[in-house]
Amino acid sequence: MTDVDAVVVGSGPNGLAAAVTLARAGLRVQVLEAQSTIGGGCRTLELGLASGIRHDICSAVHPMALASPYFRDFDLPARGVEFINPDMAFAQPFDGRPAAIAYRDIARTATELDSPGWRRIFRPIVNHIDAAVEFAQGTQRALPKPGALPLILGVAAFARSRGEALLGADGAALLGSVSAHAIGIYPSLATGGVGTLLTSLAHAIGWPIPVGGSQAITDALVADLLAHGGSIETDCAIDTFEQLPSARSYLFNTTPRAAAHILGNRIPGGAARGLKRFPYAAGAAAKVDFVVREPIPWTDRRISNAGTVHLSGTARALQEAERANGSGRHAQHPFVLLSESGWHDPTRARDGLMPVWTYTHVPAGSTQDVTETVIAQIERFAPGFRDIIVASQCVPAAEMHLHNANYIGGDIGTGSASGYRLFARPRPTIDPYRLGAPGYYLCSAAAPPASGVHGMVGHHAARRALRHEFGISEPPDLSPEPIKTAS
Numbered sequence: 001m002t003d004v005d006a007v008v009v010g011s012g013p014n015g016l017a018a019a020v021t022l023a024r025a026g027l028r029v030q031v032l033e034a035q036s037t038i039g040g041g042c043r044t045l046e047l048g049l050a051s052g053i054r055h056d057i058c059s060a061v062h063p064m065a066l067a068s069p070y071f072r073d074f075d076l077p078a079r080g081v082e083f084i085n086p087d088m089a090f091a092q093p094f095d096g097r098p099a100a101i102a103y104r105d106i107a108r109t110a111t112e113l114d115s116p117g118w119r120r121i122f123r124p125i126v127n128h129i130d131a132a133v134e135f136a137q138g139t140q141r142a143l144p145k146p147g148a149l150p151l152i153l154g155v156a157a158f159a160r161s162r163g164e165a166l167l168g169a170d171g172a173a174l175l176g177s178v179s180a181h182a183i184g185i186y187p188s189l190a191t192g193g194v195g196t197l198l199t200s201l202a203h204a205i206g207w208p209i210p211v212g213g214s215q216a217i218t219d220a221l222v223a224d225l226l227a228h229g230g231s232i233e234t235d236c237a238i239d240t241f242e243q244l245p246s247a248r249s250y251l252f253n254t255t256p257r258a259a260a261h262i263l264g265n266r267i268p269g270g271a272a273r274g275l276k277r278f279p280y281a282a283g284a285a286a287k288v289d290f291v292v293r294e295p296i297p298w299t300d301r302r303i304s305n306a307g308t309v310h311l312s313g314t315a316r317a318l319q320e321a322e323r324a325n326g327s328g329r330h331a332q333h334p335f336v337l338l339s340e341s342g343w344h345d346p347t348r349a350r351d352g353l354m355p356v357w358t359y360t361h362v363p364a365g366s367t368q369d370v371t372e373t374v375i376a377q378i379e380r381f382a383p384g385f386r387d388i389i390v391a392s393q394c395v396p397a398a399e400m401h402l403h404n405a406n407y408i409g410g411d412i413g414t415g416s417a418s419g420y421r422l423f424a425r426p427r428p429t430i431d432p433y434r435l436g437a438p439g440y441y442l443c444s445a446a447a448p449p450a451s452g453v454h455g456m457v458g459h460h461a462a463r464r465a466l467r468h469e470f471g472i473s474e475p476p477d478l479s480p481e482p483i484k485t486a487s
């Protein structure tokens with residue numbers, strides 16, 4: 001007799017997506033979470049910097065929450081999750097001249113950049129965005145449909161080049177910063193893939209920000225799981241298999257190493273070695289959250305309208321900074337990502353105070369408090385920023401694992417995203433979700449399609465568990481229940 005049908009270790013977006021898929025198929029599901037709060041990289045918390053101000057401690061901006069096949073079916077807007085979707089998706093200031101801007105409108109973007117190449121590259125991808133997303137969010141084990149060809153050509157174009165010849169200097173800088181979201185070697189296959197897809201999504205659906213913060217996405221997943229009989233236990237760090245309730249299937253929303261450690265000799269030695277060999281990324285992230293009393297005084301005032309701001313300067317400067325981090329040296333002017341959450345979403349402001357979300361790239365395992373570095377990089381493009389800061393908090397890369405055991409040394413991608421590891425994550429095997437023995441599955445960003453709040457790793461893993469352990473091959477309906485009206 002089993003306690004439950006399936007146990008999910010970890011409550012990140014992929015863990016919850018897996019749990020929802022399993023519960024909707026009629027299984028009894030239990031989620032066990034190490035932290036005292038639910039959501040992993042998709043949480044919004046008060047940090048004690050200013051009363052009532054809540055901060056996105058990891059993710060903040062969510063193109064995939066509207067675009068991923070999982071979330072399209074789950075339908076967050078129909079469940080009451082509201083999104084702010086700025087016309088200006090992202091912007092990139094430069095020293096002493098106007099910023100480069102990616103609008104949702106592709107023609108306006110290309111015209112302002114004076115970049116016919118921008119339109120030539122991104123228009124065909126946007127015209128086939130469903131096929132592009134389906135390919136990019138798949139298991140990386142299937143051949144792409146013909147509609148994904150423009151995406152593949154775009155990725156090929158930027159896999160080895162910063163793109164100045166195709167896009168012009170400002171266009172290349174704008175794309176480069178998006179590419180560098182996949183912390184790693186830039187330019188490369190992995191960064192080219194992320195940059196091309198996320199930029200296309202900016203034009204196809206925008207880069208939306210959930211009203212109230214990322215937690216709104218987590219709360220919607222939790223509500224659905226509980227409504228379908230699932231349960232969640234917090235403050236429950238799993239280190240040994242003996243801590244787990246008895247079940248027919250176990251899904252790990254953890255690092256591959258943690259899964260191998262917990263499973264011990266329940267999986268074959270070869271599989272365990274493969275999981276333990278999956279490397280952490282060489283580059284990492286450190287987080288700095290601010291509370292400010294005024295909007296940021298950008299030199300180029302238009303930037304206030306951008307949902308996300310990339311502070312990296314030219315494409316060449318970005319390349320040098322990323323190279324430094326990758327080889328273990330702190331860059332002098334590191335890449336900083338910023339969103340003025342409280343300015344875009346008035347529900348986040350209190351008594352005139354607002355949160356500002358930032359993080360920056362650093363070498364793996366960095367112990368440095370990067371607050372001053374981040375302030376300096378913002379001041380460069382917004383002199384006077386320092387004067388509007390009310391409070392701030394830095395989580396150095398080396399401490400990221402304290403609030404999420406998957407981010408060892410600040411590796412926010414849960415493992416290397418090199419070109420090879422995009423297709424061989426977490427180990428070179430036909431089914432990346434199976435952990436080498438029946439009943440055990442990996443459902444974290446360490447498996448394809450890797451990092452981001454899209455729910456797709458959880459969904460792919462849960463579908464395999466349903467098929468192999470429970471004989472259910474038809475995926476469950478994920479759509480919201482129809483709202484019952486009184487007759």
Ligand SMILES: Cc1cc2nc3c(=O)[nH]c(=O)nc-3n(C[C@H](O)[C@H](O)[C@H](O)COP(=O)(O)OP(=O)(O)OC[C@H]3O[C@@H](n4cnc5c(N)ncnc54)[C@H](O)[C@@H]3O)c2cc1C
Nearest residue numbers: 010012013014034040041058059060061238444445452453
């Ligand atoms: C600073 C930062 C900014 C980001 N910005 C964005 C963004 O704007 N947009 C975006 O789409 N993505 C962003 N991301 C990436 C995104 O947050 C992650 O890719 C995503 O959360 C991964 O989801 P996951 O479910 O695989 O795992 P996670 O969200 O990492 O969750 C894993 C969960 O498992 C739990 N866990 C681990 N080990 C154990 C154990 N042994 N026992 C019990 N529980 C365990 C952890 O506590 C955690 O809750 C960002 C990440 C960071 C850190």
